[in-house]
Amino acid sequence: MLRIITQPSEARTELRRICDRMHDDQIVHKEATVREVLQTVKRQGDKALLDYTLEFDRQTLRADELRISGTELDAAYRQVSNELINAIRLARKQIEDFHRQRIPKSWVQFGDDDVVLGKRYTPVDRAGIYVPGGQAAYPSTVLMNAIPAKVAAVPHIVMVTPPGPDKTVSPAVLVAAQEAGIQEIYRIGGAQAVAALAYGTETVPKVDVITGPGNVYVTLAKKLVYGTVGIDSLAGPSEVLIIADETANPVHVAADMLAQAEHDQMAASILLTTDSGLALKVLAEVEQQLVDHPRRLLTEKAIAHYGLIVVVDSLKTAADLSNEFAPEHLELEVGDPWALLEQVRHAGAIFMGSSTPEAVGDYLAGPNHTLPTSGAARYASALGVETFLKYSSLIQYSPVALQKVSDAVQLLAQAEGLPSHAASVRLRTQQYLDGET
Known part of the structure; x- marks a missing residue:
């Protein structure tokens, strides 16, 4: 069950174990299976998709059933409540408003001697979205x-999601897709869906970027197709780290830990607190809230293997441990979260104060919930508009400007043993000088 640790050295060992949970031998061995799936889909196209859907999802499909029909899309709106549709629309607006603030701007700078430098941002042609x-x-x-892909003005967005019972896809998912502007949806999942997006099949178009979380097979598939296509990240199991002091409510802290644990049996829920009394109360509250939990078996497994409470001597120690772990989600359940924020260097998303549960960020606060996991927040950021954009550098030199740098460029080219590089500059500048004489 959930453990309480008081020794910093033991805490660091446990945090490292939890952070590295995606790298055990059993997961690495699955890579061979994923490689086979990718290559088979690349060779056989739709046939492989249908075979793997039968094998892994226990659903028998025809090629003409891979794409969700317009009739199914229309019917989805009749299968969900108006209240849910309105909630989806509220979330869509909040997310869109946030991401519109993040659009990088192309720019051009005019320097001396008519030198022009700049950046020009353009979206990818096709994006593929994986939805578990x-x-x-x-x-x-x-x-x-x-929504970030739409805001980035990607002209062609394709979505894939595995079929449920009787080949169906959740009506709520289909409504959300349409509200976000997606009409091209395929009922395929797993590594085979990633392969279809990366390589294309007779039915599924090849894309340029693949985003979205999935199970370990999906994550490994994204890792292996990177280079053929771009990806957002290698998302591992979800995680939350909560820093709490004596002002925190143990009922709320326990609920937030369980909210993370109920995602997946490999999800991590960690509490760092300066209050030993709070630690004991949270431990008891977690057990109490698990009693009638609808996902109790899965949630208990996550808490038992990757749940942790650490009692620390100060908020500074808590911040230090958090920075070493670099959590996907960081909650600051302390009296002055803004003061503690100054000590936080690495986190995917930071939730400030007792009235900001991580679930708000999951659904509709606006910032993206596709975040770096397993310590990747040390160098990576959330999915955003930038994921679907790339930029081209703009460079223009006038004859005068080229003449001024001619000697330096030629010297550098000669130092690297590249005579044609030097000649490409020398011939131009000589022509310019000849024209002047």
């Missing part, structure tokens, strides 16, 4: 991945 499915439904994942 099967037995569960994640309309929030649809919105978080599709």
